[in-house]
Amino acid sequence: MKEEKKILRKHIEIKGLRKTNQRYKVLEVFLANDEHLSVDELYFLVKKRYPEISHSTVFRSMKIIFNAGLAAKIRNFDGLIKYEHSYKHKQHGHMICSNCLKIIEFDDIQIKELLKKAAKEKEFKPQIFRTKILGLCKKCNSA
Numbered sequence: 001m002k003e004e005k006k007i008l009r010k011h012i013e014i015k016g017l018r019k020t021n022q023r024y025k026v027l028e029v030f031l032a033n034d035e036h037l038s039v040d041e042l043y044f045l046v047k048k049r050y051p052e053i054s055h056s057t058v059f060r061s062m063k064i065i066f067n068a069g070l071a072a073k074i075r076n077f078d079g080l081i082k083y084e085h086s087y088k089h090k091q092h093g094h095m096i097c098s099n100c101l102k103i104i105e106f107d108d109i110q111i112k113e114l115l116k117k118a119a120k121e122k123e124f125k126p127q128i129f130r131t132k133i134l135g136l137c138k139k140c141n142s143a
């Protein structure tokens, strides 16, 4: 948390954003959870600990936390954005269930190696890799 807080503080300073303690509280709750969270889900958790923080503060704080490079976005089936930690977080792929919207992480190192190779062959400079599989989770598939 310490390091992340420093990164966020630096970002806020560079961007000349308003300094409020609430952003760090949102960051704290976000980092305390290893889940993939939508703004609504995060707000629910924030509210339990810091009832004074509003939904719009959580919404705006997550944008800032994302821009500071501390969060990654995953777009779900319904277009809903979920956030997860990105700072020092191991790279991975996502499987998203179209029925229950559950997100399952998996190791995609080998897939990424293949993608890098393909990019190299075409002299394409890769910047972002996203491995995403849409489908049905075990539970929904057997129901």
Ligand SMILES: [Zn+2]
Pocket: 097, 098, 099, 100, 101, 102, 136, 137, 138, 139, 140, 141
């Ligand atoms: Zn499912």
Ligand SMILES: [Zn+2]
Pocket: 036, 084, 092, 093, 094, 105
């Ligand atoms: Zn993930």
